[in-house]
Amino acid sequence: MELPSKEILLKLYRDLITARRGEQRMFEMIGSKIFPTGHRGVGEEVVPIAICNNLTKTDCFHPNFRTAFCLFTKPGFTLEDAIAMNLGKIYQNHPFFAPKYGTIGSSGTLGEPALMYVGAAVANSIQKTGDVTVFVQGDGASNRAPTHEAMAVAAAWQLPIVFVIQNNQYGMGTSVSKAYNIKDLSLRGVGYGFPSEQVDGNDMIAMYQVAKKHIDNVRKGKGPSLIAANTYRLGAHYEGDAQRYRVKGEVEEWKQTRDPLPRYQNRLMEMGILTRADVNRLEKEVDAEIEAAIETVKKVPLRFGSEPNVSLAIDGL
Amino acid sequence: MAVLTYIEALNQAFKEEMRRDERVVMWGEDLISMNGVYGFAAGIHEEFGDDRIKDTPICEQAIAGMAIGAAHRGLRPIGVFMNSGFTLAAFDGLFLKIGCTRPGLPIVMQATIAGPREDMDHGMSPEALYAHSPYWKVVMPSTPYDVKGLMKTAIRDDWPVFFLDHSAAMFSGYSDGSLYTPYQDGQIMFGGNKQEVPDEEYLIPFGQADVKREGGDLTLVTFSFMVHHALAAANTLSKEGIHVEVVDLRTIVPLDVGTVVKSAEKTRRILIVHEAMKRCGIAGEIAFRLQEEAPEMMASLKTPCQRLAAKNLPLARRPDWNLTPSADSIVAKVKEMVEA
Numbered sequence: 001m002e003l004p005s006k007e008i009l010l011k012l013y014r015d016l017i018t019a020r021r022g023e024q025r026m027f028e029m030i031g032s033k034i035f036p037t038g039h040r041g042v043g044e045e046v047v048p049i050a051i052c053n054n055l056t057k058t059d060c061f062h063p064n065f066r067t068a069f070c071l072f073t074k075p076g077f078t079l080e081d082a083i084a085m086n087l088g089k090i091y092q093n094h095p096f097f098a099p100k101y102g103t104i105g106s107s108g109t110l111g112e113p114a115l116m117y118v119g120a121a122v123a124n125s126i127q128k129t130g131d132v133t134v135f136v137q138g139d140g141a142s143n144r145a146p147t148h149e150a151m152a153v154a155a156a157w158q159l160p161i162v163f164v165i166q167n168n169q170y171g172m173g174t175s176v177s178k179a180y181n182i183k184d185l186s187l188r189g190v191g192y193g194f195p196s197e198q199v200d201g202n203d204m205i206a207m208y209q210v211a212k213k214h215i216d217n218v219r220k221g222k223g224p225s226l227i228a229a230n231t232y233r234l235g236a237h238y239e240g241d242a243q244r245y246r247v248k249g250e251v252e253e254w255k256q257t258r259d260p261l262p263r264y265q266n267r268l269m270e271m272g273i274l275t276r277a278d279v280n281r282l283e284k285e286v287d288a289e290i291e292a293a294i295e296t297v298k299k300v301p302l303r304f305g306s307e308p309n310v311s312l313a314i315d316g317l
Numbered sequence: 318m319a320v321l322t323y324i325e326a327l328n329q330a331f332k333e334e335m336r337r338d339e340r341v342v343m344w345g346e347d348l349i350s351m352n353g354v355y356g357f358a359a360g361i362h363e364e365f366g367d368d369r370i371k372d373t374p375i376c377e378q379a380i381a382g383m384a385i386g387a388a389h390r391g392l393r394p395i396g397v398f399m400n401s402g403f404t405l406a407a408f409d410g411l412f413l414k415i416g417c418t419r420p421g422l423p424i425v426m427q428a429t430i431a432g433p434r435e436d437m438d439h440g441m442s443p444e445a446l447y448a449h450s451p452y453w454k455v456v457m458p459s460t461p462y463d464v465k466g467l468m469k470t471a472i473r474d475d476w477p478v479f480f481l482d483h484s485a486a487m488f489s490g491y492s493d494g495s496l497y498t499p500y501q502d503g504q505i506m507f508g509g510n511k512q513e514v515p516d517e518e519y520l521i522p523f524g525q526a527d528v529k530r531e532g533g534d535l536t537l538v539t540f541s542f543m544v545h546h547a548l549a550a551a552n553t554l555s556k557e558g559i560h561v562e563v564v565d566l567r568t569i570v571p572l573d574v575g576t577v578v579k580s581a582e583k584t585r586r587i588l589i590v591h592e593a594m595k596r597c598g599i600a601g602e603i604a605f606r607l608q609e610e611a612p613e614m615m616a617s618l619k620t621p622c623q624r625l626a627a628k629n630l631p632l633a634r635r636p637d638w639n640l641t642p643s644a645d646s647i648v649a650k651v652k653e654m655v656e657a
Contacts, residue, residue: 060390104389105418109409115382116414122383123390126342126368146410149376153383156374 001209006273015073018286019045023069026086041067043234046260047166049073050207051134054215060102060120060133064166076101079293111144118150121159132218136164140171155192158223162214168233173245189226201229202260318513323487326461327357330468344371345397354399377403381410388422398428402438415477416450425471427480433632433641440632442593447479448570454478455569459544461512466521483542524571532560535586540566543590550647578611587622592641600624620657625650
């Protein structure tokens with residue numbers, strides 16, 4: 001597959017360090033008090049970043065709740081929006097309710113949004129907008145019934161949607177090996193007739209290439225497809241989770257050998273397009289950008305509501 | 318004026334609104350392949366094509382959940398559930414997602430109550446479940462004239478509307494059971510419940526009950542197919558000199574308290590009748606709304622407000638068990654109240 005341009009590779013790097021450092025900063029500010037920071041996405045950032053860098057402003061996108069902070073990489077949104085969500089200025093259960101930019105809310109019952117986003121794909125298809133929908137959720141939610149109905153309808157109607165299983169190896173405390181009888185979760189797409197493949201979701205370049213291929217194909221009208229992006233949840237399910245379900249040494253091993261950030265950084269250095277000096281400079285720039293965004297969020301009104309105005313009432317009741 | 322069956326009137330409402338607004342789309346099970354099973358989707362695919370009406374796989378959760386995304390992205394979807402109990406397969410989407418977080422979305426969900434001749438899955442009356450959510454409007458027509466005007470209003474409404482039709486209202490104006498024969502030689506019969514329906518366009522606003530029969534002795538508050546049982550009972554009772562006023566609520570949410578109060582100020586007796594089970598049925602809500610909004614009227618009743626509803630048992634495909642109210646049981650209850 002064609003290697004992305006140097007410009008794109010560096011943009012992806014900048015997005016990755018912004019996501020990692022931004023989410024960490026949010027956590028320092030508010031701890032585990034507020035969703036979604038309480039459910040951290042550290043280690044899984046590559047999946048949404050690689051996808052969002054292939055989307056347009058009007059494409060539809062649903063993030064895995066854990067990596068909702070990375071929504072700032074979806075065209076249409078900014079770092080301020082992501083910070084506003086994490087600081088609790090937006091009702092946290094439905095991050096970024098902005099239908100014109102392709103986010104139409106989420107759900108506490110994971111899996112249910114698969115149907116909502118298939119609905120968005122129906123609208124895009126009927127109205128011939130050319131917009132693609134990318135729906136991402138975890139391995140846990142992917143076992144839920146609405147996911148299967150969503151895929152069944154997308155298959156029957158050949159809708160412009162890419163399903164992504166962001167497999168971080170755990171649905172809360174239950175490991176994928178206990179919840180599935182398959183190792184390659186992209187097999188879930190095969191039964192629906194989707195072009196389906198698994199990819200190393202901790203490898204930025206591979207993830208970008210696979211996302212681009214699937215999104216381009218769907219945009220060309222080739223019908224729905226599925227990506228199983230294999231990654232790893234470096235953090236707990238929620239902060240304070242004792243993680244008794246973890247296999248000893250597993251987290252450390254992933255951290256040391258497969259954490260996507262040092263991995264991608266080393267790769268770019270090997271390719272000769274990033275130096276240690278660049279890293280130091282970019283980290284400083286990004287930190288300043290995050291601090292400036294935090295200050296802005298404190299001062300200015302929100303661009304997006306959390307969801308439709310739910311304070312309305314029918315019938316005077 | 319043309320004489321239309323309930324199904325023809327419903328069919329006209331869909332077609333007229335789909336002609337008027339190209340954002341209106343329909344999906345559900347067997348809408349194209351079997352005209353929506355009950356027949357009300359006949360001719361829609363021929364006229365509007367693949368983009369406007371779609372057969373879903375057997376996926377009730379999708380019928381509901383997809384409407385949210387589609388409406389947020391510019392469509393006005395109508396989701397059709399073949400039968401009322403099937404909506405419970407999609408309860409998360411219907412209750413928690415649309416009903417609790419999506420006001421201001423132009424979604425119509427239609428389901429047909431197959432009634433007490435069926436099991437719970439096909440026949441239950443789920444209005445209390447959906448009326449319990451903050452955002453659903455709940456519509457339950459009884460006649461061809463009403464269904465057309467109400468469905469057109471539902472499709473133009475910018476809020477979610479739960480539209481519950483009753484198969485007995487579709488197939489038999491008044492049924493003692495023997496008329497309930499929707500299928501004959503494999504074909505759906507368009508018989509029964511015929512009514513003159515204006516040729517010119519009309520809409521029926523939500524929250525306006527209709528007095529289907531006037532009378533001075535008792536206000537019988539009901540809706541959906543029970544209206545026909547009530548009218549039959551009122552007919553029988555009038556021969557014995559008891560005059561029942563039948564108020565057809567037409568919409569459960571919003572609820573037209575005013576029309577009921579006005580009627581009851583005249584009759585000083587109120588009986589609420591519905592086909593759903595009595596416990597936590599909507600009659601309890603209606604009675605308490607009356608108590609809250611018209612305490613003086615309620616205090617002036619000659620006999621306490623009462624309700625007649627299904628026994629707290631599941632439907633059992635056994636009409637002979639009389640689990641749900643009938644004209645006979647309404648007659649008996651009204652006599653008891655009037656003679657009290």
